[in-house]
Amino acid sequence: MKMKKGYTLGLSLYLVFLLLPVYWLVVMSFKTNEEILGQLTLWPQTFSFDNYVTIFTDPSWYMGYINSMTYVAINVVITLITALPAAYAFSRYNFLGDKHLFFWLLTNKMSPPAIALLPFFQLYSSVGLFDTHIAVALAHCLFSIPLAVWILEGFMSGVPREIDETAYIDGYSFPRFFITIFMPMIRSGIGVTAFFTFMFSWVELLMARTLTSVDAKPIGAIMTRTVGAAGVDWGLLAAAGVLTIIPGCLVVWFVRNHIARGFALGRL
Amino acid sequence: MIVKIKNQKALWLILPVFVLVAFSSLIPLMTIVNYSIQDIFDVNNAYYVGTDWFREVLADPRLRDSLVRQFGFSASVLLIEIPLGIGVALMMPKSGRLASLCLVVLAVPLLIPWNVVGTIWQIYGRADIGLMGSALTSMGFDYNYASDPVDAWLTVLVMDVWHWTSLVALLCFSGLRAIPAAYYQAAQIDRASGWSVFRYIQLPKLKNVLVIAILLRFMDSFMIYAEPFVLTGGGPGNSTTFLSQTLTKMAIGQFDLGPAAAFSLIYFLIILAVSYVFFTTITQMDKER
Amino acid sequence: MGWMAWTQNTAIFFCCIALILVVMTLWELKSPSLERKGFLPMETTRGDRLFIGLLSSAYIHLAFLATTQLSLWIALAISVGWLLALLRWG
Numbered sequence: 001m002k003m004k005k006g007y008t009l010g011l012s013l014y015l016v017f018l019l020l021p022v023y024w025l026v027v028m029s030f031k032t033n034e035e036i037l038g039q040l041t042l043w044p045q046t047f048s049f050d051n052y053v054t055i056f057t058d059p060s061w062y063m064g065y066i067n068s069m070t071y072v073a074i075n076v077v078i079t080l081i082t083a084l085p086a087a088y089a090f091s092r093y094n095f096l097g098d099k100h101l102f103f104w105l106l107t108n109k110m111s112p113p114a115i116a117l118l119p120f121f122q123l124y125s126s127v128g129l130f131d132t133h134i135a136v137a138l139a140h141c142l143f144s145i146p147l148a149v150w151i152l153e154g155f156m157s158g159v160p161r162e163i164d165e166t167a168y169i170d171g172y173s174f175p176r177f178f179i180t181i182f183m184p185m186i187r188s189g190i191g192v193t194a195f196f197t198f199m200f201s202w203v204e205l206l207m208a209r210t211l212t213s214v215d216a217k218p219i220g221a222i223m224t225r226t227v228g229a230a231g232v233d234w235g236l237l238a239a240a241g242v243l244t245i246i247p248g249c250l251v252v253w254f255v256r257n258h259i260a261r262g263f264a265l266g267r268l
Numbered sequence: 269m270i271v272k273i274k275n276q277k278a279l280w281l282i283l284p285v286f287v288l289v290a291f292s293s294l295i296p297l298m299t300i301v302n303y304s305i306q307d308i309f310d311v312n313n314a315y316y317v318g319t320d321w322f323r324e325v326l327a328d329p330r331l332r333d334s335l336v337r338q339f340g341f342s343a344s345v346l347l348i349e350i351p352l353g354i355g356v357a358l359m360m361p362k363s364g365r366l367a368s369l370c371l372v373v374l375a376v377p378l379l380i381p382w383n384v385v386g387t388i389w390q391i392y393g394r395a396d397i398g399l400m401g402s403a404l405t406s407m408g409f410d411y412n413y414a415s416d417p418v419d420a421w422l423t424v425l426v427m428d429v430w431h432w433t434s435l436v437a438l439l440c441f442s443g444l445r446a447i448p449a450a451y452y453q454a455a456q457i458d459r460a461s462g463w464s465v466f467r468y469i470q471l472p473k474l475k476n477v478l479v480i481a482i483l484l485r486f487m488d489s490f491m492i493y494a495e496p497f498v499l500t501g502g503g504p505g506n507s508t509t510f511l512s513q514t515l516t517k518m519a520i521g522q523f524d525l526g527p528a529a530a531f532s533l534i535y536f537l538i539i540l541a542v543s544y545v546f547f548t549t550i551t552q553m554d555k556e557r
Numbered sequence: 558m559g560w561m562a563w564t565q566n567t568a569i570f571f572c573c574i575a576l577i578l579v580v581m582t583l584w585e586l587k588s589p590s591l592e593r594k595g596f597l598p599m600e601t602t603r604g605d606r607l608f609i610g611l612l613s614s615a616y617i618h619l620a621f622l623a624t625t626q627l628s629l630w631i632a633l634a635i636s637v638g639w640l641l642a643l644l645r646w647g
Contacts, residue, residue: 011359015373018430021392022376024399028391040402082288085281091270093278096585100604101282103547108293110543112491114512115532118303118519119296122560142292145285161270203381205494206516220383224498234397241384248379256371260442263378263435264480267550295561298571302562314562319622319629326623537615544612548599 022245029239036234051239064219065243067133071208071216072201074137079144079197080190086145087152088178092161105146109265113142113206121210135211136218140201147200147265148193154266155189188258195255196262199248219244297536303529321530331531333506334514341421341510342489345428349485350478352429353436358466360441371441374434386498389427393499413500417507420500424508427495432488436481443477444470476553483546490539511535574611581607595647606647610640 028036029051030044055061089095090102120139121130129135159182167177183190205220212218223240255262304321308314325331356374361367377385393413395401404411413423447469455465493512496502502509502517509517515535519528581604590603597609614636621632 007359011356011370014356014359015370018373018377018434020399021388021430022380024392025388028397036397040397040399042399078288082284086285089278089281092272093275094272095274095276095278096582097604098278099551099602100608101286103544105285105289106547107540107543108289110487110546111293111536111539112493112512112515114491114493114515114519115536116293116296116300117516118525118528119299119561120292122299123292123295126560138288139292141288145289149285157270199379203379205381205383206512210520220381220494223387224383234391237387238391241387244381244384245376245379249376252372252375252379253368256368256375259371259375260438264439264477264484267480267554298567299561301570302564302567305566306562306564308562314564316564316566322619322622326619534619537612537619540612541616544608552599 025238025241025245029235029242031235033233033235048235051235052243054236055239055243061222061240064217064222067212067216068202068208068218068220071133071136071140071218072198074133075140075144075201076194076197078137078141079148080194082141083145083148083152083193084183084190085178087149087156088182090149091153091156092164102149105149106265109143109146109150113204117206117210120207124211130211131213131215133216136208136216137201139207139211140204142207143204144197144201148197151193151196151262151266152186152189154261155186155192159185192255192258192262195251198251202244202247300529300532300536303525304533306526308525317526321526322534325527325530325534328527330506331514334509334511337506337509338490338511341425341428341492342486344425345432345489346482346485348425348429349433349436350482353433353481354440354474354478356433356437357440357444358470360437362445371438374437376434377431378434380431382494383498385427385431386495389423389430389495390499393423415504417504420504420508424496424499427499428489428492431495432485436485439477439481440474443474447473479549479553483542483549487539487542487546490542577607597643597647601647603644606643607640609647610643613643614640 027042027044030047030049031041032046032048032050035041035045090098124130124135124139129138163181163185164177167181168174172181205218208218209221212221219240223237223244252259261267305316305318306314307317360370380388392398393401393411395405395412401411401413410416411419413420451469452465455469460468491512492510493516496508496510497513500508502513515528515531518524518531585603592600592602594600595606597606601609617636617639618629618632621627621629
């Protein structure tokens, strides 16, 4: 029993270590700048929503969130539509170069975006997509599609192929079988994949920043650029940061049991 | 394991994915190869220079330094995060509401945009307005991540531990959960010590998960960019400038297309080799199962 | 395409790679290769050995550039030899 107490203590310490920086960010977002720079307080003396009001009333701020949301949503849709059939093919069939294609997808997830930054800019400018949401969504497909294919393949491999064969014998066509029978069977897998596609697109900044200038600028880029105009507005920065954390926290509860599988690219 | 059927038509199902990914991956890659052997001023002024850029880049001490720094950082990250992650996973409750809560709290840092992670630690570590910074200062440490290279490097390391140890912990936790209760009962009957339970029951079961964790952590730490960029801007000096940042500085800051492209290719080759080892290891593991 | 800054040499290079891939595909269609164990530590198919060969060739070239002033044709000759050896015995 003594061991268990040690465990609880250790775990609590670690969780405090995890949450303290986040707590500090949240607390700071409710403080006024005078208080932030004045003295160190563990709890806001004057609880102020000013920072949030600024963000929600100033288009140059809230448009950043809308832009990010837009390209992330487009990215999730494109990724799911294309990755579902591909993952099915990888999980069910052998074909020429299947292993190599699968590996090639993985390398795209693993490559640092920094490698291809310049050609990216020129590629998307040359097809006239620069500074559009589509451009960022397509660029993010570079890592979100491999991720989705890997996770979905893991889930699909858990469905016995007898089900497919029975359906084909019963006269189902492939699209009808896939949509009415197969997809409902792996719906938790699809949910998890959507979550991870969303997440990885949401946290990425380098590509999104490179491919946009005004109309589709993501919130991350707005945060870094606003800082330093007239000193750093710490309260505003903290509030903007808090708002970027919220989407993930809202949905993480639903995928908590599959989260490890998602981060492991479906290999568990 | 599903027995797969040979069917070349399945390639058609891959086609959309292939086209989309190839568009953003093969075209830029080809362009980089083209850039790497030319001196480019603008579209109409490009001169063929052969392998000069490669020689220059391979001999450049700045790049070699950042490569060494990168490997040092990735190694430190692995050395801290893997044992810590295993430890956290072992300490977690096995099931129930409390376990779910732990999972969610652990996941929080993983869901924060990478630049915001930088911002959080920037605020948290400052001596004037940050909790950690002021706590360390009041304890008598001369801590300032903006001016002292060692402090900066340590802060980036702690930040990465904060950010990613959860990943290792989550993977290990789901690995541990897959161990049947009968194993533990058998160990109890044999009066096995806590250590031998870990060494002979838990660790072998964790092997597969750990391979994935190690390789993922290596790859991600190898491309770290936004967090140190926001926190320290790569400084003071170059103490926290890692590969990705050196590269973006060259390509976008100084617009040295040729050397940047040559450097990208070398960087890519390293990634490719490591990815291949990763891929081969996990396909072998799948086969053994 | 102008921005991609093609040169004759890179065009030839990529054509060669594409040609190798096409030839390997046709060969594979004609006589599918089975996994086997050679001097490499794991079982490989022809495609795996080709990939390992190409990747290590790139490293051979880089090693030449980093350490010597010798002509890259020597590195190329070594790489081709290594690639063939790998395909045969790997």
